[in-house]
Amino acid sequence: MHCFKFPAGLCQEINGDLARFWWANQENDHKIHWRSWDKLDMRKENGSLGFRDLLDFNLALLGKQCWRLINNPDSLWARFLKARYFPNSDFWNAELPHNDVIVPTRPLSANTPIFVEEIMNKLERSWDLSRVSLFLDQETIRCILSLPIGISSLPDRWIWPWTSNGEYSVKSAYHITHSMANSRIVGPPQTSHVVSTQVWKGLWKLKSLPKIKFFCWRILSNAIATKPNLFKRKIGQSPVCPVCENNEESVEHLFLLCPWTAAVWFGSPLNYRVHNQSITTFDNRLNSMFQLNLTSSLDKNRLMTIISFLLWEICKARCKFVIEGRQLHPIPVLHQAMRAANEFIEANVSQSTHSDYVTLISTRAWTPPSDGSVK
Structure with a gap:
């Protein structure tokens, strides 16, 4: 799971096996599932048991490898991947051949600007989104505009905004990925009362x-x-x-x-x-x-x-x-x-x-x- 993207169908099948084992404890023993799987893989403080959804967990683990790749470009394994998959470009523009199943066969970025400086007005220390506003939704634009622009002359470095030290963690990436996936699932609430x-x-x-x-x-x-x-x-x-x-x-x-x-x-x-x-x-x-x-x-x-x-x-x-x-x-x-x-x-x-x-x-x-x- 650290190196390969699992098919969604396989992840759902394993999730089902985990749920059946949790409620039945025995193979081929059919018991009542008192709570659906999507109510078991949330945070514990939200009333769940803290199980991991394998599809989102797989993406979080792959994200760790991407983080290592962009922060350690001179390491042996990073140079090997660059020579194999993107010798004439960088990681964000890597496009894999169709017979490679490690990651999706399309560029990691489309025709949007690659560098943040292209949408930044350094003189006024403000954002200029005129070039990309047609390609972004309102929520993304609002998030970009809310970011402050610093005045430090230090070189830029990659920051993971969901941890206190700015370093990528699988745990934080999983919760972000899973919350985004759940936010796209709209359904009627099972009860009007929510436990605090x-x-x-x-x-x-x-x-x-x-x-x-x-x-x-x-x-x-x-x-x-x-x-x-x-x-x-x-x-x-x-x-x-x-x-x-x-x-x-x-x-x-x-x-x-x-x-x-x-x-x-x-x-x-x-x-x-x-x-x-x-x-x-x-x-x-x-x-x-x-x-x-x-x-x-x-x-x-x-x-x-x-x-x-x-x-x-x-x-x-x-x-x-x-x-x-x-x-x-x-x-x-x-x-x-x-x-x-x-x-x-x-x-x-x-x-x-x-x-x-x-x-x-x-x-x-x-x-x-x-x-x-x-x-």
Whole structure:
């Protein structure tokens, strides 16, 4: 991929194989793709998983070789390519024979000016686009006019504008190429609600098991097998919650609003009391939990860990109720979540902070009232 341009069809086929493996984990095992591929290959802070689209990644890797070629023209490999492909011109005017499949068989530049100085008024330090305005769109013209013209007498050098040091990087080139490709794809939005970048960044900073972190991503992306999601795909017979049988089993209802789930949150160290009127979307409620007044960032990390394990155990208990017919009891679910959270903390935090964490859990945990009394 560093040296050859892959066919678009091959890249799409490999992308499809990656998506099938991600959702199914086994060959020839067809599972539901809860999110389309174009929603998985964006930036993580935009709600994606950070996969690479191979077509755009291939172009970014080839761009690295072009950058090396124009910045190191005296190197052995650069002189070899020049002698082979453009002995009487430069890289930007290289035109390959039709039987060469390394790069497209056309000049890298057309009849537009090669040098920036040809569209620059050095006396007035301004741009003169009269010669090229007919060949450029308005957005490109606006970008050119916004560039300041320096007064330095130093020789010009190549600058990559999307990195702080001006050096080309495959990562920055990929994101630029991919964002430009996605901007050309126009389609109706799948939902009117967009999860904020702050919530996504908080998710990827979450200190928890990788499988639980991915599970939390699925919750925020509404990519789990709730009754409404199955009903939309003509798999389930009803979108109603199988536990309370009163409301549609949305993500908010499953993890917050269902009566037995609300009891789990109230009994947790958060002592969180769920109010139906205050619940808008799950990510907004989760963000409000993160904004609780805590004494240190360490407490915030602990809180996020507890929340993630609570969500995991709530979903496990719900699935056992639906599939195996087991009864739902908030207290065993709460105890299992806290036990798993404590085990994770013991394995991942230092001894100095672990004792404080155990004290925090023991002092804030809810206990049921004794028989014959009201709490």
